[in-house]
Amino acid sequence: MKCDDLKGKKLIDECNDGLKLNSKVRKDGDGIYQENKIVRMALFGLGRIGTIHLEKLLSHPSVKLMYCVEMDEKRTQFVKYRYNLNHVKFLTQNEEDTVFNDEEVDAVIIGTPTKFHEKLVIKALEARKGIFCEKPLAVTFEGMRRCYLLANKFNLPLLCAFNRRFDPSFRQIKDRVERGEIGQVQVVKTCSRDHPSPPIEYLKTSGGIFHDCAIHDIDMICWIVGEYPISVYAEGHAFIPEIAEIGDYDTVFITMKFATGVIATIDLSRNAVYGYDQRLEVFGNKGMLCSNGVRPTAVEHHSSIGTTQVPICNSFATRYAESYNIEVEHFINCMKGTQQIEVKDFQTLAVNKVASCCEESAKHRKLIEIPKSMYEFGLAKKVDKLAVNEVEVIKDIKEVEEIAVASV
Numbered sequence: 001m002k003c004d005d006l007k008g009k010k011l012i013d014e015c016n017d018g019l020k021l022n023s024k025v026r027k028d029g030d031g032i033y034q035e036n037k038i039v040r041m042a043l044f045g046l047g048r049i050g051t052i053h054l055e056k057l058l059s060h061p062s063v064k065l066m067y068c069v070e071m072d073e074k075r076t077q078f079v080k081y082r083y084n085l086n087h088v089k090f091l092t093q094n095e096e097d098t099v100f101n102d103e104e105v106d107a108v109i110i111g112t113p114t115k116f117h118e119k120l121v122i123k124a125l126e127a128r129k130g131i132f133c134e135k136p137l138a139v140t141f142e143g144m145r146r147c148y149l150l151a152n153k154f155n156l157p158l159l160c161a162f163n164r165r166f167d168p169s170f171r172q173i174k175d176r177v178e179r180g181e182i183g184q185v186q187v188v189k190t191c192s193r194d195h196p197s198p199p200i201e202y203l204k205t206s207g208g209i210f211h212d213c214a215i216h217d218i219d220m221i222c223w224i225v226g227e228y229p230i231s232v233y234a235e236g237h238a239f240i241p242e243i244a245e246i247g248d249y250d251t252v253f254i255t256m257k258f259a260t261g262v263i264a265t266i267d268l269s270r271n272a273v274y275g276y277d278q279r280l281e282v283f284g285n286k287g288m289l290c291s292n293g294v295r296p297t298a299v300e301h302h303s304s305i306g307t308t309q310v311p312i313c314n315s316f317a318t319r320y321a322e323s324y325n326i327e328v329e330h331f332i333n334c335m336k337g338t339q340q341i342e343v344k345d346f347q348t349l350a351v352n353k354v355a356s357c358c359e360e361s362a363k364h365r366k367l368i369e370i371p372k373s374m375y376e377f378g379l380a381k382k383v384d385k386l387a388v389n390e391v392e393v394i395k396d397i398k399e400v401e402e403i404a405v406a407s408v
Contacts, residue, residue, distance in 0.1 A: 039335045042067035042099040042108045044120055046079045049134055049324075050111035052317060056328045057109070058083060063332060067091055067099050096120070100127035107157070107335050109328075110134060114205060118143040121158070125150045130157040132331040136211065141352055148345040157334045159327075159341050160348045162219045166330065167323040169291040173282055174224045176289055183286030185225060188264040190217040191279040193272035195315060197250075200242050209236070209249050209268060210359040211352070217266040218358070219351045221256065224282060225264070228350055229256035231369045234362040240271065254358050275312035276319045294319055 041063055043054055050070075057065045068085070070076045071093040080090055091098055099105055100123050107130035110120050118138035124131050125147070137144045137160050151158035164170055177185060192213060198206070206212040222228050236249030243250045250270035257263055269277075280291045293312035300309045313319035333339040354370070361368040 036062070037336055038062055038064050039332055040064045040066050040104050040106045042069065042102075042105050043111070044069045044096070044099075044108060044116075045111035045113075046070040046072075046075050047111065047113075048317065050109075051079065052321075052324050053109050053111055053132075053328055054079070054083070056325050058085075060329075060332065062336070066102070066105055069093065069096050069099065096123075100124060100129070105129060107131065107331070109331075114139060114207060118147060121147045122150060125154055125156055125158070128154060128156065130331075130335050132159045132161060132328070134161050135215070135348070136160070136207065136352065137348070139207065141349070141356070144349060144352060148349070152345070157331070157341055158345070159331050159334065160343050161327055162216065162343050162348075163320055163323045163327050164216050164220050165223055165323075165342065166326040167320060168326075169294070170220060170224075170280060173280060173289045173291060177224055177282055177284075181287065182282065182284030182289055185260075185262055185282060185284045187281075187283040188221050188225060188262065189267070189279075189281040189283075190221060190265070191267040191277060192217055193267075193269040193277035195272045195274070195276045197240070197271040200246065203243060203248060203270075204246055206248075208359065209252055209270065210234075210355045210362070213268055213270075214252060214254060214266055214358060215351055215355045217254075217268070218256075218354050219347070220280070221264045221266070222347075222351060222354070225258060225260075225262050227258050227260060227262075229264070229354060229370060230259050231257045231367055232354065232358050232361055233367045234358040235365070236362040243270065249362065252362065256354075276315050277312060278319055 039062055041057060043050060043057065043065065046054065046068060054065075054068070057063050065088050067089050068076070068079070069091045070079070073092075076090050079085070099108065108120070108124045110117060110131065110133040112120065114136060117133055117136065121131055121133055121137055131151070137147045137158075147158065176182070194213070232254060234252060234254045236252040238244035238249050238251070240250045252266070252268040254266040254268075255263065256266075275293065277293055279293060282289045295310050295312050296318065297310055300307055330339060330342065334341050357368045357370060
């Protein structure tokens with residue numbers, strides 16, 4: 001809740017004192033935030049990811065879902081009756097401005113196809129709404145930069161949803177690396193293999209395997225290591241004819257080298273017939289931390305003919321179910337003012353640049369050295385230290401724009 005939304009000096013004083021309100025409050029920047037406030041939201045997109053977020057919003061005691069916006073009428077009717085959403089207003093794409101014109105809406109969650117992201121983000125920011133948006137924020141790097149410039153100008157929360165940062169297993173690995181349990185990190189390996197293979201219609205507009213798939217691994221590795229690569233090399237091939245026809249790859253292998261000597265590899269596939277395969281390994285001079293394929297249950301059957309267990313998770317929705325819940329919870333807390341956005345603007349821009357370098361490497365089959373100009377933006381420094389010391393203190397929009405331009 002912003003100060004501008006409160007009526008009268010008396011009520012503002014009451015908020016400052018934490019009196020006559022059934023919540024704890026604190027002042028942050030220009031606004032007053034309540035720990036127990038109800039966050040009023042609108043959801044754009046009722047596809048796979050939108051429905052996942054919908055279930056979290058409906059079950060959260062601090063959220064009032066006011067609107068759902070969806071272009072597919074059949075999908076709208078299915079969701080409306082499945083979840084008995086008589087209290088929610090359903091809008092078509094042509095009616096989306098109703099959300100932005102409603103001053104009661106605090107925030108929006110955007111889970112539409114990528115091509116609509118930038119327009120919706122800009123509209124929401126101009127309407128002074130907080131934003132949770134599935135990656136990418138925009139189709140182009142410049143579009144992403146525009147979104148962040150506007151968010152910084154209005155001092156609004158803008159979370160680009162890199163959900164793997166919120167996975168409990170991956171988060172534990174990062175925390176234990178930071179505590180020094182495996183000493184100096186030397187090698188990081190990730191494996192990300194899709195199941196089932198995404199529909200061709202989706203892949204046509206996905207932005208390609210590097211920006212749609214590899215970028216998750218790039219972000220996670222940089223997040224854990226605490227720096228960004230100085231060079232990348234990538235190879236790719238399309239074994240699936242339909243994917244070859246759209247000029248994309250279904251199989252990719254990436255090597256990244258960091259200034260501290262860390263070497264990282266990323267193993268990607270669009271089609272793992274045995275399940276949704278997600279693995280992470282971090283090796284150091286004092287040991288190793290691993291997260292292997294997650295299974296729905298941990299039960300094993302041992303008998304005279306051997307040992308069996310259930311297959312690994314079947315899809316991203318089941319493998320990362322908990323991470324999706326945690327990241328939405330994080331955004332809600334950011335709207336309350338009890339947490340700060342963890343996925344910083346410069347981090348999102350940086351990993352997009354790295355993904356583009358990987359794409360270029362695969363296209364030309366050569367090593368790509370990351371331009372030094374990127375590191376003038378601070379990309380070679382420790383991520384968390386940079387976030388506190390260099391990014392959060394920038395308040396003037398002109399300074400933000402100069403930094404963003406320097407990173408291009």
